[in-house]
Amino acid sequence: RMLLDKEDSVSLVSLQSREKTRGCAGCNGKIRDRFMLQALDRYWHEDCLKCACCDCRLGRVGSTLYTRANLILCRRDYLRLFGVTGKCAACTKLIPAFEMVMRARDNVYHLDCFACQLCRQRFCVGDRFFLKNNMILCQMDYEGGNLNGEAQRLSQ
């Protein structure tokens, strides 16, 4: 599971006529529109609640927004910047979403971790590698161990 700093959903609220006007948390101006957005315990003009990264409007009712380090982000940008791709099958550490990875079957690997787990030989595109008990093996170690596994050809 990813750790989210804060995740909130956006709701549309209507200004009651007897209520005093509220300030917009985005532009600090007064909200005189009949409808405004409520998110993160504050009120916003419909145009002022935007993703800090791609500028898309977050005001679609029910949409989810994320905050981190004082940035308000749409889901896509949040995951791109702060999400994780998964756990490296070799070193078991998390891989940030923006990092290049190697994939083999359902596993993902750091580029640096994608090597024969016995002799540490690196692979080039077109090289054959073998998966055995979820371990990456070069052809020599695979054949030397006389194990049953599946050959894969490196394609990425």
Ligand SMILES: [Zn+2]
């Ligand atoms: Zn505003």
Ligand SMILES: [Zn+2]
């Ligand atoms: Zn965005």
Ligand SMILES: [Zn+2]
């Ligand atoms: Zn790794």
Ligand SMILES: [Zn+2]
């Ligand atoms: Zn090897």
